[in-house]
Amino acid sequence: MSEKKNSTDxxxxxxxxxxxxxxxxxxxxxxxxxxxxxxxxxxxxxTNQDNGFDCPGCAWGEEKNPNKIKFCENGAKAVNWEATSKxxxxxxxxxxxxxxxxxxxxxxxxxxxxxxxxMRYNPETDKYQPISWDDAFxxxxxxxxxxxxxxxxxxxxxxRASNEAAxxxxxFGRSFGTNNFPDxxxxxxxxxxxxxxxxxxxxxxxxxxxxxxxxxAIFVFGQNPGTNHPRMLDTxxxxxxxxxxxxxxxxxxxxxxxxxQHPQNPIEMLTNNATTMHSIYLSPKLGGDMAAIRxxxxxxxxxxxxxxxxxxxxxxxxxxxxxGMAAYLDGVRETSWDKxxxxxxxxxxxxxxxxxIYMDADKVISTWAMGLTQHHHSVAILHELINWMALRxxxxxxxxxxxxxxxxxxxxxxxxxGIDERPSDTLLDAxxxxxxxxxxxxxxxxxxxxxxxxxxxxxxxxIGLGGNFAAASPDTDxxxxxxxxCDLTVHISTKLNRSHLITGKEAxxxxxxxxxxxxxxxxGPQKITVEDSFSMVHASAGVLEPSSAEMRSEPAIIxxxxxxxxxxKPIDWLSVIEDYxxxxxxxxxxxxxxxEFNSKIEQPGGFYLGNSARKRDWATQGGKxxxxxxxxxxxxxxxxxxxxxxxxxxxxxxLRSHDQYxxxxxxxxxxxxxxxxxxxxxxxNPADIQRLGFKEGQLVDxxxxxxxxxxxxxxxxxxxxxxxxxxNIAAYYPExxxxxxxxxxxxxxxxxxxxxxxxxxxxxxxxRIL
Numbered sequence: 001m002s003e004k005k006n007s008t009d010x011x012x013x014x015x016x017x018x019x020x021x022x023x024x025x026x027x028x029x030x031x032x033x034x035x036x037x038x039x040x041x042x043x044x045x046x047t048n049q050d051n052g053f054d055c056p057g058c059a060w061g062e063e064k065n066p067n068k069i070k071f072c073e074n075g076a077k078a079v080n081w082e083a084t085s086k087x088x089x090x091x092x093x094x095x096x097x098x099x100x101x102x103x104x105x106x107x108x109x110x111x112x113x114x115x116x117x118x119m120r121y122n123p124e125t126d127k128y129q130p131i132s133w134d135d136a137f138x139x140x141x142x143x144x145x146x147x148x149x150x151x152x153x154x155x156x157x158x159x160r161a162s163n164e165a166a167x168x169x170x171x172f173g174r175s176f177g178t179n180n181f182p183d184x185x186x187x188x189x190x191x192x193x194x195x196x197x198x199x200x201x202x203x204x205x206x207x208x209x210x211x212x213x214x215x216x217a218i219f220v221f222g223q224n225p226g227t228n229h230p231r232m233l234d235t236x237x238x239x240x241x242x243x244x245x246x247x248x249x250x251x252x253x254x255x256x257x258x259x260x261q262h263p264q265n266p267i268e269m270l271t272n273n274a275t276t277m278h279s280i281y282l283s284p285k286l287g288g289d290m291a292a293i294r295x296x297x298x299x300x301x302x303x304x305x306x307x308x309x310x311x312x313x314x315x316x317x318x319x320x321x322x323x324g325m326a327a328y329l330d331g332v333r334e335t336s337w338d339k340x341x342x343x344x345x346x347x348x349x350x351x352x353x354x355x356x357i358y359m360d361a362d363k364v365i366s367t368w369a370m371g372l373t374q375h376h377h378s379v380a381i382l383h384e385l386i387n388w389m390a391l392r393x394x395x396x397x398x399x400x401x402x403x404x405x406x407x408x409x410x411x412x413x414x415x416x417x418g419i420d421e422r423p424s425d426t427l428l429d430a431x432x433x434x435x436x437x438x439x440x441x442x443x444x445x446x447x448x449x450x451x452x453x454x455x456x457x458x459x460x461x462x463i464g465l466g467g468n469f470a471a472a473s474p475d476t477d478x479x480x481x482x483x484x485x486c487d488l489t490v491h492i493s494t495k496l497n498r499s500h501l502i503t504g505k506e507a508x509x510x511x512x513x514x515x516x517x518x519x520x521x522x523x524g525p526q527k528i529t530v531e532d533s534f535s536m537v538h539a540s541a542g543v544l545e546p547s548s549a550e551m552r553s554e555p556a557i558i559x560x561x562x563x564x565x566x567x568x569k570p571i572d573w574l575s576v577i578e579d580y581x582x583x584x585x586x587x588x589x590x591x592x593x594x595x596e597f598n599s600k601i602e603q604p605g606g607f608y609l610g611n612s613a614r615k616r617d618w619a620t621q622g623g624k625x626x627x628x629x630x631x632x633x634x635x636x637x638x639x640x641x642x643x644x645x646x647x648x649x650x651x652x653x654x655l656r657s658h659d660q661y662x663x664x665x666x667x668x669x670x671x672x673x674x675x676x677x678x679x680x681x682x683x684x685n686p687a688d689i690q691r692l693g694f695k696e697g698q699l700v701d702x703x704x705x706x707x708x709x710x711x712x713x714x715x716x717x718x719x720x721x722x723x724x725x726x727x728n729i730a731a732y733y734p735e736x737x738x739x740x741x742x743x744x745x746x747x748x749x750x751x752x753x754x755x756x757x758x759x760x761x762x763x764x765x766x767x768r769i770l
Contacts, residue, residue, distance in 0.1 A: 222371015226256015
């Protein structure tokens with residue numbers, strides 16, 4: 001960009017709609033770059049199909065249409081990324097030291113290909129070297145048997161793990177004696193689980209995919225489906241086509257929520273037409289959603305008070321199914337419009353327009369993602385949303401309900417299987433009764449707590465079942481130091497990533513099969529199962545030959561570790577992996593909703609696990625929806641930031657690029673936001689560029705404000721003017737994770753506050769204009 005560019009201009013916008021020809025071109029490019037193009041045609045055509053495999057990407061549900069192609073652009077990226085023919089074996093690690101690899105980008109690391117052999121770190125050479133599976137399991141067993149206490153072990157889980165793997169993993173950990181199960185939910189939707197459970201008695205959404213076919217209005221909060229779960233755009237498009245209203249609350253203008261062209265619709269593709277994806281698009285300030293929702297409730301109350309229209313509030317639902325509503329409504333009436341407008345960043349007319357759509361709709365669905373869950377007051381935001389939905393009885397009936405949109409394809413299933421640092425007594429009682437051993441009752445560590453424990457020396461061994469813990473976690477320097485304090489770090493992975501380079505005193509990499517790989521065990525090819533965002537459980541079976549005979553499945557690796565540590569207690573670990581139906585039989589006997597598990601997964605599309613709140617059966621104390629009353633926060637920022645604020649402070653959120661899924665970087669572009677070939681980008685309102693004395697394209701350093709005396713800073717980020725509220729900025733993660741203090745997390749959720757980070761900018765030393 002030129003230095004003469006007007007600082008109030010926005011960067012060149014992406015003119016085309018989301019999806020469409022751009023998505024087809026991107027899908028084709030990633031397919032060819034996989035170096036496995038011919039075989040990957042088979043992979044893509046089997047994605048999300050009966051007798052195929054579940055996409056390793058997002059957790060959006062599947063339409064019941066056997067003749068439809070069921071992968072999206074980002075799903076195709078995930079499949080091609082996993083099913084590459086490129087390999088990272090012993091020769092690769094012999095060539096490169098960890099010191100050299102740490103200097104490479106996250107994109108470079110994963111682009112090298114699939115891990116093929118178990119490897120052990122040699123600190124003398126600073127390289128990984130081959131180790132046999134038996135020796136790897138023996139090394140893990142030796143370390144675990146020497147621990148002073150079971151809680152010196154951390155068992156991290158990625159949401160990619162299957163139900164079968166997750167069940168074995170939690171059974172192993174609890175049989176060993178710990179509830180230390182930090183997982184990716186702790187860093188994304190933990191606030192959803194806590195808020196839902198404390199309000200309606202179940203920590204899952206209450207809708208099915210079919211409910212979207214009946215909803216009169218759909219409210220979409222804090223999410224970017226076009227990048228993070230593109231198949232949702234198809235669902236929203238269908239709703240709009242039949243006349244439903246779509247209301248968007250998002251600080252950034254995201255292309256997928258503006259225009260969408262369906263790649264499988266020949267008329268739209270050939271005529272280059274597109275669907276407008278919203279009825280109203282509102283851009284609240286970061287963290288201002290609670291105020292915006294309260295404003296809609298206040299508008300509803302004012303309309304009700306003036307009109308006495310009894311259809312505006314579902315009095316029967318409130319009387320029969322809620323407790324605490326009157327006190328909450330008193331709090332709404334006491335909240336001033338000035339505070340609502342100031343904190344939300346929206347005008348009263350904008351809030352009234354959204355409220356009118358809500359009041360006019362008989363059936364309403366509310367969806368949300370991490371734009372609501374990664375704030376200090378996220379649980380209060382979600383309580384506010386649940387209260388608002390309860391006012392008109394929009395919980396627990398067809399065409400209406402609550403819909404947290406999960407990320408990883410089985411993150412919800414992992415929690416169902418018991419990956420939970422705070423397990424219920426119901427789960428522990430069932431495990432104790434069936435396996436006849438005591439289960440640990442003390443709460444374990446969430447992700448933030450695990451990092452604290454490792455850096456203090458309280459935990460000695462870290463095992464990661466998938467994921468990229470070092471890159472995904474907050475306060476990167478602190479997280480990496482914590483991992484390095486361990487006696488042993490173990491990563492069960494498909495590809496090389498940043499976490500493998502941050503080793504304990506000893507370290508192992510154990511290569512596992514992915515979703516696309518055929519999983520052969522002693523009794524033949526196996527299926528695994530997953531649960532989507534709508535509580536649908538279905539089977540998944542890979543279709544490609546593994547690229548190395550040394551790869552093992554996640555269940556087989558967990559069983560190998562458990563056997564080395566526990567022998568045959570409380571089960572014969574090596575026997576149950578011969579046929580995964582044996583694992584599913586154990587699940588059926590101990591996890592509610594899974595009776596006849598093995599026969600149910602043979603049904604096309606799987607089976608619905610069920611949801612008590614959907615049936616208006618509230619598993620809460622008192623048996624009703626608990627309506628929580630919270631005041632609007634004085635500041636969306638924690639006190640330890642608030643006391644350091646000044647007139648140049650900005651609030652930063654981290655987000656993904658379009659060529660990214662979680663910490664996996666597929667490429668260096670962000671097509672819908674007009675970014676090509678770079679990631680050190682800072683999206684900022686053009687008025688803030690001018691107010692702060694910078695210029696479009698200037699490089700700046702970003703420093704976060706936190707009162708612990710530590711300096712958290714990232715350098716050399718390019719300013720890009722963007723449609724975002726003044727005072728708010730956005731940048732990619734994991735590049736900006738170093739700015740998120742470990743101690744800055746949500747009340748009751750302990751989720752890092754990655755959507756509300758107080759920062760200040762300074763000119764980068766080079767002071768170049770790009």
